[in-house]
Amino acid sequence: MPEATTDRDPVYRDTGNLIPRNRAAHPVPYDPDYKTSVTRSPNLPLLSMDSTLTEETGPVFGHTLLGPLDNNLILNFSQGRAPAVGERIRVHGRVMDEHGRGLPNTLVEVWQANAGGRYRHVKDTYFAPLDPNFGGCGRCLTDAHGNYEFMTIRPGAYPWPNRGNEWRPMHIHFSLFGHSFGQRLITQMYFEGDPLIDRCPIAATVKSRSQLDRLVAPLDMHGSRPMDYLAWKFDIVLRGRRQTLFENRMEGL
C-alpha cells in the first residue's frame, strides 16, 4: 500500500509482473524417498513466461464470508458446544510479500489431524480415534497489516505408508491466496523441536536447509497466555510483484 504522498513524491505501485518464482526455494517435484511423487511429477520442463492479467488477478474474499468461530478449531466443529481434546495452542503470524510488506485481507485456510494424529477424512484409516468435537479445518482473513491467528489443538504425529516405518511430524497445512492467482501457495507448518522433522521425506523434499527451517514455527512465549494456551509463530512469504515507478513530477521537469 503506498503511503500518503505529496504531489512531488514518486510513487511505487505494484502494477508490474509477478516476480518469477525461485524454484530452488521450493521442494523438488520428483523425490524417490517420497514415493507418491515418482509418478506425479512432470518429466518435462515448465513453460516459463512473464505473468499476464490472468496470474496477476485473483479471487477476493470479504469478511461477510467468515463466521465468528471459523478460526477457532477447538470450537468450530461443535459450533461452540464442546471443546476439542488436546493441547490448546494459538498459531499466529504475518503474511508478507517478497518486499516484506504485510498482505492485508487475504484468506488463510488451515487443516490438520486431531490430537491423536487422526484426520476426519474418508481415506484416513489410522486406528487412533476421531474426536467427536474436532473437525480439523479453519480459516481467517489477515488484518490490515497481514497478521492472522488461529486457536487450535496441537496435532499428533501419525504413521503413513511410504517406506517401512514412516511417521509425519506434527504439522498444520496452510493454504494462502495472496492477492493474485499466481501467488497461490499450499505449505505445512512444523513445530520447533520435533525430532520427526529430520526423518520426514516430505519435509526433505525441500532441499534448502534454510527454506526448510522457515517451515518450522518457534515456540512464542510472548504470544501465549498463562494457564490457557501456548503460542507458535509462523510467518509466511508469498510472491511479490515488480514495482513500477510512477513519477509524479511537476509539470516541465
Added chain:
Amino acid sequence: MPQTLTTLTETASQTAGPYVHIGCIPTFTGIEGVYPEDLGKSPIRDGAKGEVITITGSVYDGTGWALRDAMMESWQADAAGLYPGQTGADPAVSGFCRFAADGMTGEFTLRTVKPGPVPLRQGGHQAPHIAIWIVARGINIGLNTRIYFEDEDNSTDPLLNRIEQRPRVDTLIARKTGPGAYRWDIRLQGQGETVFLDM
C-alpha cells in the same frame, strides 16, 4: 561483503497431501456445518452472461491411472474478458472455482461460463482460457496450467505460440464433445504430458 538485500524469499511449498479436502472442500469428506458452504463452489451465479459450459476430465499419473485425490482450482475472466474486480466485470461471475476428482472414478467437472479474450498489457489479446491449479498427494508444488478451447481462435495467443513442440499445444485445448460440453484431461507425466506453466 556487499550490502544485504532486504527482500524476502517465498515460503517453500509442501504437498497438499491426501486430506486437502478437509481444509478446502470440507463437505467432500463429510464435514458439514463448520462453514455455510464450501468456498468456490461455483464460479458463476444465475444470470451470468455468456455461454454456460461444462468441462469434464481426469488427472492421470505417469502410469495412466486417474488420481482419485486431486484438487483443482480455476480462475477466469467473464464472457467479456474482464476479471472480477475490473470495471464493468459481470457481477454474477466470481471467476473462482474449486473442484475435486471424484473419489471413485477420478473424474472432475467444471461448470462455468466461457471466458472472453483477455487484453494484453503490450497490446493484442490472449485467446479465451481458464487458469488451472492442481494439488494432490505427491505433488510437492501446485501445478499451473490452462484450458483453451478448440472452437476458438487460438492462432495469436502468446502462450500457445511459445510452445516449441507444436503437438504439445493440444494438451491445453479442450475438445468439444457436445453443445456446451468439453473434454480436457491432465497428464502429469510421460506420454502426452500436459504443458505446465511457470508464470
